[in-house]
Amino acid sequence: MINLLVSGVLILMVVSGCGWNGNPTRNDYVTPLTAIKIAAASSNLAVNTTTTLTATGNFSGLFARDVTSQVVWSSTSPDVAAFMTSASPNRVTGIKAGTAILVATVGSVSSTYTLTVRSDSVTSITISPTTSSLPKGLTLQYSATGHFSDNTTQDLTADATWASSALAVATVGNAAGNKGFVTAVTAGDTNITATFGVVTATQPLTVTVPVLQSIAVLPANPSRLTLSTVPFTATGTYSDASTVDLTSQVAWNSSNTAVASFSSATATTATQGTTTISAALSGITGSTTLKATGGNLASITVNPYVVTLVKDTVSRITATGTFSDGSIRDITGVVSWSPADTSIATVLMPGGNLAWLQALVAGQTVISASSGSVTPATVTLTVTAPSVSSIAIVPTTLDLTVGTGSRFVVTGYFSDGTSQDVTASCDWSSDNLAAATVSKTGSTIGRVSGVAASPAQVTISAKYGGLTATAQVTVNARTLKDLAISGSTAVNAGNQIKFTATATYSDSSTVDVTESTLWAIDSPNVAILADIQNQLGQVVAVDKGTATLTASFNGIVKTATITVN
Amino acid sequence: MNRICQIIIVGCLPLILCAPAGAQHVGPYAGAFVGGSSLADARGSDDKGDVRLTFDPGFAGSAVLGWDFEAGNPVGEGRVELEYTRRSNPLKKVEFVEGSRAGGGSVTADSLLLNAFGVFHDSGRWAPYVGGGLGAARVEATDMKASGQPFVSGSAIVFAYQLGIGVDVALTEHLNLDLGYRFFGSIAPNFTEVGGRKLAVDYFSHNVVLGLRVGF
Numbered sequence: 027m028i029n030l031l032v033s034g035v036l037i038l039m040v041v042s043g044c045g046w047n048g049n050p051t052r053n054d055y056v057t058p059l060t061a062i063k064i065a066a067a068s069s070n071l072a073v074n075t076t077t078t079l080t081a082t083g084n085f086s087g088l089f090a091r092d093v094t095s096q097v098v099w100s101s102t103s104p105d106v107a108a109f110m111t112s113a114s115p116n117r118v119t120g121i122k123a124g125t126a127i128l129v130a131t132v133g134s135v136s137s138t139y140t141l142t143v144r145s146d147s148v149t150s151i152t153i154s155p156t157t158s159s160l161p162k163g164l165t166l167q168y169s170a171t172g173h174f175s176d177n178t179t180q181d182l183t184a185d186a187t188w189a190s191s192a193l194a195v196a197t198v199g200n201a202a203g204n205k206g207f208v209t210a211v212t213a214g215d216t217n218i219t220a221t222f223g224v225v226t227a228t229q230p231l232t233v234t235v236p237v238l239q240s241i242a243v244l245p246a247n248p249s250r251l252t253l254s255t256v257p258f259t260a261t262g263t264y265s266d267a268s269t270v271d272l273t274s275q276v277a278w279n280s281s282n283t284a285v286a287s288f289s290s291a292t293a294t295t296a297t298q299g300t301t302t303i304s305a306a307l308s309g310i311t312g313s314t315t316l317k318a319t320g321g322n323l324a325s326i327t328v329n330p331y332v333v334t335l336v337k338d339t340v341s342r343i344t345a346t347g348t349f350s351d352g353s354i355r356d357i358t359g360v361v362s363w364s365p366a367d368t369s370i371a372t373v374l375m376p377g378g379n380l381a382w383l384q385a386l387v388a389g390q391t392v393i394s395a396s397s398g399s400v401t402p403a404t405v406t407l408t409v410t411a412p413s414v415s416s417i418a419i420v421p422t423t424l425d426l427t428v429g430t431g432s433r434f435v436v437t438g439y440f441s442d443g444t445s446q447d448v449t450a451s452c453d454w455s456s457d458n459l460a461a462a463t464v465s466k467t468g469s470t471i472g473r474v475s476g477v478a479a480s481p482a483q484v485t486i487s488a489k490y491g492g493l494t495a496t497a498q499v500t501v502n503a504r505t506l507k508d509l510a511i512s513g514s515t516a517v518n519a520g521n522q523i524k525f526t527a528t529a530t531y532s533d534s535s536t537v538d539v540t541e542s543t544l545w546a547i548d549s550p551n552v553a554i555l556a557d558i559q560n561q562l563g564q565v566v567a568v569d570k571g572t573a574t575l576t577a578s579f580n581g582i583v584k585t586a587t588i589t590v591n
Numbered sequence: 592m593n594r595i596c597q598i599i600i601v602g603c604l605p606l607i608l609c610a611p612a613g614a615q616h617v618g619p620y621a622g623a624f625v626g627g628s629s630l631a632d633a634r635g636s637d638d639k640g641d642v643r644l645t646f647d648p649g650f651a652g653s654a655v656l657g658w659d660f661e662a663g664n665p666v667g668e669g670r671v672e673l674e675y676t677r678r679s680n681p682l683k684k685v686e687f688v689e690g691s692r693a694g695g696g697s698v699t700a701d702s703l704l705l706n707a708f709g710v711f712h713d714s715g716r717w718a719p720y721v722g723g724g725l726g727a728a729r730v731e732a733t734d735m736k737a738s739g740q741p742f743v744s745g746s747a748i749v750f751a752y753q754l755g756i757g758v759d760v761a762l763t764e765h766l767n768l769d770l771g772y773r774f775f776g777s778i779a780p781n782f783t784e785v786g787g788r789k790l791a792v793d794y795f796s797h798n799v800v801l802g803l804r805v806g807f
Contacts, residue, residue, distance in 0.1 A: 057692060
């Protein structure tokens with residue numbers, strides 16, 4: 027019984043929505059036309075001039091509709107007034123002085139209009155507007171008004187003969203439907219004339235340089251994380267359809283500076299929210315909306331926060347931000363690093379999320395990492411100056427597959443009994459660059475890459491403090507069989523996640539090739555690569571949606587769909 | 592009170608006098624139904640746009656031939672039947688962009704469906720059922736007018752379907768009273784406008800029917 031009730035309710039729910047509730051879009055073609063009303067621009071014409079008629083149909087008193095295009099026009103006195111223009115069937119021409127009955131017929135319904143033709147002659151013509159300049163690419167509609175001997179006036183735009191003295195400067199239409207329509211072609215001077223009979227009016231016209239018509243701001247409607255930079259461009263379109271990069275010329279503005287502010291054409295986001303980005307020049311403005319996501323910075327942590335370094339060595343430091351929406355991501359490249367004593371240490375910022383703490387002279391100092399009004403995080407640094415006793419490299423031997431890489435670590439042992447990772451402070455070299463190379467700078471310093479198979483071992487050397495440590499690398503060619511991506515594909519906006527790429531070879535061996543893979547992502551409004559140089563495989567979620575992460579390694583391409591909540 | 596409500600109430604009155612039947616019928620049966628049909632507001636579409644057609648309620652009449660399954664059948668308790676139904680609804684008005692026009696004429700659907708119903712028997716006198724049917728219908732626009740002028744005409748055979756719920760009352764072992772609701776729909780049939788254009792018109796109707804089924 028319950029099943030029946032449920033089934034019945036479901037049926038009723040489904041069918042209760044049936045029945046069209048849209049709006050009609052079809053005109054009534056059934057209700058009969060019962061009357062026609064004729065209107066004209068003028069009920070009397072001078073000889074050899076014209077006027078147009080319009081016909082409005084009354085459909086059984088229920089509605090009215092323009093039926094001009096359906097009307098068959100005729101004149102009871104075609105020697106007085108006649109419909110002579112096939113391209114404009116509703117235009118009547120005055121032939122000779124007198125009265126004519128004009129007839130509009132649609133099917134069996136007719137209506138009449140009385141037209142008077144007078145014999146007065148044109149004494150002068152006035153062209154309007156009196157605009158004397160027009161930017162290149164723009165258009166203007168002139169009209170001609172005839173002044174008659176009986177002191178009346180009549181629109182002669184469609185009856186005059188129009189001409190431009192310099193067609194290369196500006197053209198003017200002289201055909202039915204476009205009479206008096208001027209197009210500015212190129213900078214220069216011309217005279218626009220309207221002639222009726224023997225009477226001519228002249229309007230000088232100067233075509234000027236093209237004027238700015240619109241500005242397009244790109245990227246359009248971007249979503250970006252807080253504490254990130256967004257470079258914008260402005261492209262102006264001119265009246266002649268030409269486009270110009272105006273990025274450095276426009277005045278950039280953010281309507282909500284708490285969300286983002288500008289330095290030149292680059293906006294820096296601060297707090298979560300939206301702001302209107304505008305670019306203005308010469309009274310023309312283009313705009314777009316920038317959405318800052320990922321919460322507001324709540325706290326900063328640094329790693330390491332206590333460090334001892336030997337003089338003239340470097341160590342990598344990172345800053346991680348925790349945001350108001352609970353998201354966590356690397357902000358190393360965003361914070362301001364400030365050593366209290368710059369003679370003891372400095373912070374090197376090669377770019378991206380890479381920061382090196384460089385120990386200069388013995389002593390102790392504090393380095394703060396700050397951003398806005400958030401409490402800075404600090405690194406307490408002690409710089410010592412022992413002499414190096416020995417250095418050791420790990421691993422000492424390495425079996426490397428062509429196309430992949432691996433990192434070495436060099437540890438220095440000092441006269442004061444301490445030891446320190448000095449990998450980033452070594453001078454690295456390979457004795458066979460054709461087989462294997464070793465990175466000498468950046469976050470990959472000390473990483474060896476297999477270039478080509480070599481029967482002989484390659485010697486990788488790391489020099490520090492006058493000492494040298496070496497490792498032997500064998501580079502082998504293996505047949506790549508597959509590539510796999512792993513990592514969390516569902517993430518909340520503002521968080522940073524790691525993906526790894528693992529290559530499988532024909533001998534069933536697997537290698538982490540995350541740092542040898544080319545990573546790409548297709549929707550920057552949804553997710554971005556954290557740092558394509560220093561944090562390979564890491565993705566930061568920006569805003570709700572889905573994005574496709576692509577990993578390409580030695581001809582194999584794999585994708586993963588990332589969903590940002 | 593509208594006509595359909597009156598029909599439902601009159602049709603239900605005999606139920607008060609009926610006594611519950613004993614054994615359940617198994618085997619062939621035939622039946623006849625009458626009822627009301629309410630055609631939902633329909634969209635009529637041609638290449639120039641859409642109009643709305645509104646219909647008045649009308650009558651529906653059916654004849655069925657079917658088979659009652661026995662209780663405990665592995666297929667399930669219920670019945671299958673072949674149903675012929677005729678529904679007719681007058682056109683009340685046609686709405687264009689410019690407004691509504693008085694309608695005229697009617698639309699009639701003759702349908703042939705194969706139905707299957709699941710019946711829920713218990714010890715009580717009532718046996719509710721639910722089910723549906725598939726088949727075809729010939730839908731005809733008869734002398735349809737707008738503003739007193741010829742509007743559309745023609746007919747089409749289209750795929751049709753229905754959903755139904757209702758209740759059986761076993762008057763005797765071989766005689767059942769059936770009160771049901773049917774939602775009937777079809778693929779939009781194409782009619783011909785007075786100017787020659789084709790007009791596709793939605794067809795969805797709500798039906799309340801009362802009938803008798805006699806088992807053999």
